[in-house]
Amino acid sequence: MIVTRFAPSPTGFLHIGGARTALFNWLFAKHHGGEFRLRIEDTDRKRSTQEAVDAIFAGMKWLGLNWDGDAVSQFERRDRHAEAARQLLDAGLAYHCYCTPEELTEMREKARAEGSARLYDGRWRDRDPADAPAGIAPVIRLKAPLTGETVIDDKIQGEVKVSNEQLDDMILLRADGTPTYMLAVVVDDHDMEITHVVRGDDHLTNTFRQAQLYQALGWDLPVFGHMPLLHGSDGAKLSKRHGALGVEAYRDMGILPEAMNNYLLRLGWSHGDDEIISRDQAIEWFDLDGVGKSAARFDMAKLESLNAHYIRHADNSHLVSLVLPDLKNALDGSLSDDTETRLLRGMPGLKDRAKTILELVENAKIYAYARPIPINDKAAKILDGEGRRMIEHTRPRLGDVTPWTQQEIEQMVRVVAEELGAKLGNIAQPLRAALTGSNVSPGIFEVMEVLGRDETLGRLEDALSGDV
RNA sequence: GUCCCCAUCGUCUAGAGGCCUAGGACACCACCCUUUCAAGGUGGCGACACGGGUUCGAAUCCCGUUGGGGACGCCA
Numbered sequence: 001m002i003v004t005r006f007a008p009s010p011t012g013f014l015h016i017g018g019a020r021t022a023l024f025n026w027l028f029a030k031h032h033g034g035e036f037r038l039r040i041e042d043t044d045r046k047r048s049t050q051e052a053v054d055a056i057f058a059g060m061k062w063l064g065l066n067w068d069g070d071a072v073s074q075f076e077r078r079d080r081h082a083e084a085a086r087q088l089l090d091a092g093l094a095y096h097c098y099c100t101p102e103e104l105t106e107m108r109e110k111a112r113a114e115g116s117a118r119l120y121d122g123r124w125r126d127r128d129p130a131d132a133p134a135g136i137a138p139v140i141r142l143k144a145p146l147t148g149e150t151v152i153d154d155k156i157q158g159e160v161k162v163s164n165e166q167l168d169d170m171i172l173l174r175a176d177g178t179p180t181y182m183l184a185v186v187v188d189d190h191d192m193e194i195t196h197v198v199r200g201d202d203h204l205t206n207t208f209r210q211a212q213l214y215q216a217l218g219w220d221l222p223v224f225g226h227m228p229l230l231h232g233s234d235g236a237k238l239s240k241r242h243g244a245l246g247v248e249a250y251r252d253m254g255i256l257p258e259a260m261n262n263y264l265l266r267l268g269w270s271h272g273d274d275e276i277i278s279r280d281q282a283i284e285w286f287d288l289d290g291v292g293k294s295a296a297r298f299d300m301a302k303l304e305s306l307n308a309h310y311i312r313h314a315d316n317s318h319l320v321s322l323v324l325p326d327l328k329n330a331l332d333g334s335l336s337d338d339t340e341t342r343l344l345r346g347m348p349g350l351k352d353r354a355k356t357i358l359e360l361v362e363n364a365k366i367y368a369y370a371r372p373i374p375i376n377d378k379a380a381k382i383l384d385g386e387g388r389r390m391i392e393h394t395r396p397r398l399g400d401v402t403p404w405t406q407q408e409i410e411q412m413v414r415v416v417a418e419e420l421g422a423k424l425g426n427i428a429q430p431l432r433a434a435l436t437g438s439n440v441s442p443g444i445f446e447v448m449e450v451l452g453r454d455e456t457l458g459r460l461e462d463a464l465s466g467d468v
Numbered sequence: 469g470u471c472c473c474c475a476u477c478g479u480c481u482a483g484a485g486g487c488c489u490a491g492g493a494c495a496c497c498a499c500c501c502u503u504u505c506a507a508g509g510u511g512g513c514g515a516c517a518c519g520g521g522u523u524c525g526a527a528u529c530c531c532g533u534u535g536g537g538g539a540c541g542c543c544a
Binding site: 007008009011041042043044046047074101104108111112113114115116117118119139157160161162163166167168171173174175176178180181182184185200201202203204205206208226228229231233235236237263266267268270272273274275276292293294295296297298299301302303304305306308312349352353354355363410413423424425426427428429431432433438439440441442443444445 | 469470471472473474475479480481482483491492493494495502503504505506507508536537538539540541542543544
């Protein structure tokens with residue numbers, strides 16, 4: 001069975017790039033009928049807080065990426081990591097190193113100056129343990145192969161190799177006895193029976209070292225797939241500095257999780273010319289061979305375009321439930337009692353006109369206002385002189401419209417327009433201004449139907465009386 | 469500096485030697501529809517980084533150059 005995992009470190013939120021990694025792993029597992037696991041890489045105690053872990057859970061949940069079993073805490077497995085290091089020590093495949101930080105810095109500088117890749121010179125590698133200086137706690141280093149090469153058969157990048165002369169003896173266990181990342185990932189991935197490690201490209205060079213570790217431990221390598229990184233609009237790796245946001249920031253911008261999933265999926269993966277891809281379709285189609293090799297830039301405009309599509313196709317009552325809280329917030333006390341029912345009926349006209357839920361809220365205000373409604377500058381201008389005259393002529397005739405439907409209303413207004421020798425637009429625009437307080441809105445006859453006859457006549461009266 | 473990876477329209481991508489006069493999507497522009505704005509429809513602008521090979525034939529294969537990115541911590 002195929003088992004994948006997502007292993008974020010808790011940094012305060014679910015990073016957008018991490019979300020994509022999680023999605024790919026989730027999809028890959030689902031496609032193959034396998035399992036998807038979650039592991040929190042919280043060994044850096046300074047950075048790990050419960051809030052940060054919760055933020056990851058919340059982000060995953062929002063995206064609908066459920067994981068199998070309980071999330072694993074890497075920190076809680078530190079004894080097992082140390083045990084693996086000791087095992088290597090006993091087998092003579094690792095050794096104690098007593099170098100001080102100062103010595104290491106010196107070595108590093110020297111190596112750089114000489115153009116050498118080996119930053120640690122291996123000075124304790126074959127030294128007699130009896131030479132150990134007193135009072136210095138040693139680290140444990142892997143006795144890595146000095147010659148030959150390490151080859152990775154990467155399912156996304158292809159065959160990648162490096163000469164072992166480039167790799168020095170990495171630290172496995174720190175002086176304080178805690179495991180390093182390299183040790184922890186390898187031990188955890190092995191113990192969690194991860195079969196496929198799909199992660200960002202930035203781990204590609206780490207993989208060589210991890211492969212050496214697997215070898216020393218006598219374990220089989222999982223299958224690796226290194227996906228291209230997500231870049232900011234400036235072309236550099238997405239980071240906090242580059243405006244990389246947590247997934248919840250996009251939720252707050254009014255992005256739907258469906259749109260986010262679809263967008264993230266298409267960043268670095270494709271299935272021919274398909275753009276709009278449902279989750280079921282994604283599960284059916286997703287595989288590693290569809291993943292590209294080059295980095296992709298994040299493009300908000302395309303995300304919004306996808307979002308607009310998902311809003312347009314979303315269930316009306318679902319959209320109402322998303323919009324209502326924000327609307328109450330924005331309008332506070334001046335919310336009409338009829339808001340919810342109006343929203344439900346007006347949603348078809350509203351949802352075609354919004355790229356985000358935030359815009360939807362803004363546009364939905366016309367159905368939430370209690371009389372008298374606010375009139376913006378452009379609408380006020382339309383209501384001057386001629387526009388006002390049109391409403392004066394039209395309003396009385398509205399009482400005769402039966403039934404009160406969009407079609408009947410339009411028919412009546414057309415008759416009035418003809419009588420006045422006016423174009424339909426000459427009446428529609430003033431009606432819009434008076435009824436919505438704006439120069440932009442859904443079809444005005446639809447708005448009238450949703451508002452109902454009483455509210456419509458009332459708002460028109462407000463406009464005529466100047467009581468706005 | 470050393471090592472690793474990448475390279476098709478502004479952006480995301482299709483393309484696995486002839487189907488390519490390089491296709492789609494977003495963005496942009498124009499037109500149509502039209503009561504405004506959207507949506508929708510039609511059309512337009514717009515790319516194989518460069519140089520060498522290999523081949524009858526290269527966006528596709530090889531080499532180099534250039535450009536971009538990543539990794540080089542007792543961080544993860």
